[in-house]
Amino acid sequence: MTLDVGNVTEKGQVTIPKHLRKKYKIDDKVLFVDAGEGVLVRRVPKLSELKGILKDSKIDFDRIRQEERRIEAAREQRLMSIVERSRKHRQQEKK
Structure with a gap:
């Protein structure tokens, strides 16, 4: 498990580190889950991956x-x- 720190902009934007985007195949959509103690960021699969x-x-x-x-x-x-x-x-x- 690695720890990465990101900055939150005034607009509420956070950059996901490149190595994590690549590892988890994060393209343009993520899902934010309120996990009680924090926020869980999950990759949203592409529609083509859900085919069938x-x-x-x-x-x-x-x-x-x-x-x-x-x-x-x-x-x-x-x-x-x-x-x-x-x-x-x-x-x-x-x-």
Whole structure:
């Protein structure tokens, strides 16, 4: 185990040492995990590395997509309802 110290910029940026980026194949995305006593930095795998990972899975992706569409439609409906109530309220205030 090695210890490396990094500086945090005013923008909150930290440079991961080159030897660690190379060793863990870190390209452009990392995941920050709040580990209670500190922050764990994990590599985010590329999409191409995940190809086929769920091929034998029983997950019904069509059902998931349908549910996502249903949720999005309900969200849009609520938003339109809020906009409409706001518009009516403004019209009543003008009277």
